[in-house]
Structure formats: C-alpha cells, structure tokens
Amino acid sequence: MDREPLTLRPDEKQRYLRQLAMADWSEEDQLKLKGLHVTVMGIGGAASSILNNLLLLGVGAIEAIDHDVVELSNLNRQFVHNVEHLGMSKAESFEIYARRLNPHVKITARQLRIDETTVRTTLDPHTSVIIDTFDKWIYRSMVNRFAVEHNIPYLMAGVVSNCFYTALLRPPDTPCLNCLIGRFQNVSMGGTFQAAIFAINILPIAAMGAFSIAELIKYLKTGEMTNLFYFGSLYPTKQDIRFFTFFLSKHFKKISEEQGIQWSPAWESEGITKLKLSRDPSCRVCGNEFLTRSSVL
Numbered sequence: 001m002d003r004e005p006l007t008l009r010p011d012e013k014q015r016y017l018r019q020l021a022m023a024d025w026s027e028e029d030q031l032k033l034k035g036l037h038v039t040v041m042g043i044g045g046a047a048s049s050i051l052n053n054l055l056l057l058g059v060g061a062i063e064a065i066d067h068d069v070v071e072l073s074n075l076n077r078q079f080v081h082n083v084e085h086l087g088m089s090k091a092e093s094f095e096i097y098a099r100r101l102n103p104h105v106k107i108t109a110r111q112l113r114i115d116e117t118t119v120r121t122t123l124d125p126h127t128s129v130i131i132d133t134f135d136k137w138i139y140r141s142m143v144n145r146f147a148v149e150h151n152i153p154y155l156m157a158g159v160v161s162n163c164f165y166t167a168l169l170r171p172p173d174t175p176c177l178n179c180l181i182g183r184f185q186n187v188s189m190g191g192t193f194q195a196a197i198f199a200i201n202i203l204p205i206a207a208m209g210a211f212s213i214a215e216l217i218k219y220l221k222t223g224e225m226t227n228l229f230y231f232g233s234l235y236p237t238k239q240d241i242r243f244f245t246f247f248l249s250k251h252f253k254k255i256s257e258e259q260g261i262q263w264s265p266a267w268e269s270e271g272i273t274k275l276k277l278s279r280d281p282s283c284r285v286c287g288n289e290f291l292t293r294s295s296v297l
C-alpha cells in the first residue's frame with residue numbers, strides 16, 4: 001500500500017471537481033477511494049464496466065487479471081478493448097485503455113490463467129477488495145475461498161441474458177459466494193452451460209457496473225455491508241437465466257422463497273429485486289466450523 005500521506009493534487013481536484021461538488025461526496029471520500037487497491041478478476045465485458053467506473057471515480061490502484069486475448073466477438077460489450085488491439089492480451093489492452101483514461105490510477109495487469117496454485121501465488125492478501133467478474137463458477141469458487149481465508153471483501157458481479165446481479169460479501173457479516181451459489185463444486189455440471197455461446201449485450205453490463213460499484217462506495221463511506229443481493233432485469237420478458245438459477249444453493253433458494261422470489265427459467269420481472277442475505281451455517285467455506293477453526297489457528 002502507498003505509505004505517503006494521501007492528498008489530492010491540484011490536477012486531481014480539477015479532474016474530480018464535479019463529483020466533489022456532490023452533496024454526499026467529500027474530499028475525505030475521494031481520499032478513501034484513492035487509498036483503495038482493487039483486484040479485478042477478468043478483463044471482459046462485466047469487468048469493462050467495473051474497471052471504467054473505478055478509473056473514472058479515481059481509485060488509487062487496480063490490479064486486473066485475465067488469461068485471454070482480444071477477439072472481434074468481444075467488441076460488442078468489452079469496451080476497454082478495441083479493433084487496434086485484436087490478438088493482444090486483454091491485460092496489455094486494458095493497461096493502454098487505463099493509462100489514457102486516468103493516469104492517476106496505478107495499474108497492474110496480468111495475463112494469467114487462474115487455478116488453485118495461481119490464486120494463492122498471485123492474489124494480494126492485503127488488497128482492499130476483490131471484484132470477481134469471471135463467467136465460470138469454478139474460477140469464482142477459488143477466488144471466494146481466497147477472499148474468505150484472508151477476510152477480504154468480495155464483490156460478486158455478473159450478467160446473464162438481459163439481467164445482472166451483484167452482492168458485496170464478507171463473512172461473518174454476510175454469506176460467502178459458496179453459501180449462495182453452492183453447486184459449482186461439480187465441475188462437469190459447470191461445463192454443460194458454459195461451453196455454449198454466452199448471449200449478452202452491453203445494457204445489463206452497464207447497469208451492473210453502476211450497481212456493483214455503488215455497493216463498494218456505500219461500504220467505503222459507512223464501513224458496513226448492506227448484506228443485500230441485487231438482481232436487475234431490463235425487460236419484462238422471459239429471461240434465459242439457467243446459467244444463474246442452475247447453480248443456486250438450497251440455502252439461497254430458501255431465503256429467496258421466504259422473500260417471495262421463486263427462481264426459475266420462466267423468471268419474468270422488470271427492475272431491481274433486492275434480497276436480504278444470510279449465511280448458510282453449514283457452508284463448507286465460511287460455515288461455523290470453518291470460522292471456529294480459523295479463530296483457533
């Protein structure tokens with residue numbers, strides 16, 4: 001972390017003039033943002049929206065990780081990349097984008113495939129928050145375990161069809177990802193849906209980027225988690241959300257039903273659905289047994 005006392009330089013004050021003018025935004029808030037080191041998993045579509053918001057708002061440092069290269073079929077939504085960067089690693093492409101957009105933000109971008117080993121050797125256990133935009137639940141489960149073990153706030157953010165979802169998690173104040181989406185442990189089931197072309201456009205991604213980073217800002221300002229899960233639907237049409245509903249845990253389905261939500265492929269809604277979250281006491285990642293064991297060690 002940056003050891004120098006944080007201040008805003010004159011050109012930063014000018015850059016952030018309009019947000020500093022907001023009634024609910026102070027220089028102290030801006031300095032809290034500048035003090036953040038944010039780790040973003042994935043540099044694809046969902047991440048484009050998130051990274052863009054982080055850069056424009058003015059966080060201090062971003063570390064972004066993705067193993068892929070830029071392809072033409074990415075460019076309907078992955079706007080941190082462009083046609084001049086086809087074939088380039090997404091990490092390098094993002095670094096160029098970030099430097100042009102806001103040179104005050106320190107950028108570390110890595111081209112790296114995540115597995116059980118690289119999660120532990122690459123991720124910084126002192127990072128302020130991990131934002132997970134991976135589209136494979138098995139990758140997310142590894143990142144979630146790392147976040148729980150190191151007590152790092154974990155912001156899950158994703159899109160499915162014309163919908164988006166997000167929640168800021170850190171047990172024991174909130175559940176962990178495994179409490180909510182527990183079936184990704186079965187890798188072969190994960191592959192069934194993830195092999196197909198993932199249907200998506202920019203609109204739910206744009207909405208998700210705003211809602212998810214707003215959760216981070218609320219936490220930054222208050223120091224408390226809202227413990228809410230947001231599910232946003234852009235159109236009142238039937239949504240193909242199998243990718244999402246198939247993996248929901250029994251615990252999440254139960255708390256959803258208690259709050260009047262029945263997740264199914266025929267889910268039809270418009271606007272924002274908010275669910276109050278709770279931990280699954282039997283969760284294999286953050287359950288009581290795990291937390292007790294951690295406190296003893």
Ligand SMILES: [Zn+2]
Pocket residue numbers: 171175176177178179180279280283284285286287
């Ligand atoms: Zn859990």
